[in-house]
Amino acid sequence: MSNPENIVVTATTELFGKKDPTAVDRWFASDYTQHSALAADGPDALHQLVAGLGDDFRYDPARVIADGALVALHGTYYGFGPDPLVGFDIFRVDANGKLAEHWDALTPLVSGTVSGRSQTDGPAEVTELDKTEANRALVTEFAQKVLVGADYSVLTDYISTETYDQHNPEAADGLDGFGAAAATWASQGKNLVYKKVHKVIAEGDFVLLQSEGEFGDPAAYYDLFRVGGGKIVEHWDVIAPIPAELPHTNGLF
Structure with a gap:
């Protein structure tokens, strides 16, 4: 094997x-x-x-x-x-x-999410393998310009304005849903700060980012995007705090 x-x-x-x-x-x-x-x-x-x-x-x-x-x-x-x-x-x-x-x-695991979607449901089968590299390039550029660069003026260059299915438990579907959730987090002192993208893992229509930043405190971001028609159309994530101490010396990334 x-x-x-x-x-x-x-x-x-x-x-x-x-x-x-x-x-x-x-x-x-x-x-x-x-x-x-x-x-x-x-x-x-x-x-x-x-x-x-x-x-x-x-x-x-x-x-x-x-x-x-x-x-x-x-x-x-x-x-x-x-x-x-x-x-x-x-x-x-x-x-x-x-x-x-x-x-x-x-x-x-959150049972009652804002969007009504679970944190793991939605499409699971990898499709459009011929578009892997194009989708990797799209999400990588999005990560650098929007997530790390914090240039939200170009958001619609990368995320669909027609369909954006959200699985983050605190955000509704669509760009407006993401914006409302981000505003709520900011009011709680938890701005979405991405400092470095460590890995981009792509297969077909799925692209996973592993990133480091802050969400009030130091955080690890794992963002999974599904791309359709050249735009991001779905998002799953895990935002996890980075512990002050680890049971090894290898770091979290």
């Missing part, structure tokens, strides 16, 4: 579906590098984490985006704590077909 997507899906299904710690021995590199705030570095720490999962633990996958050696998962964890958590996970698969590196971000 040499396909990175198949490797990651198989490994995580064995880990989090079957709760089988021995999957670490089969699928993870001996120098596995951890960036999560939930686990220490190396395969032994992951082995211990999986071995400690309770009977109530489960993972509900929503979508998979594969881009070369990087594979991103979007889904919901139950039993990682008292409340369900929506998360993005990014894995890097090495040349030997082993999971060699991992990044993630988690946020509480």
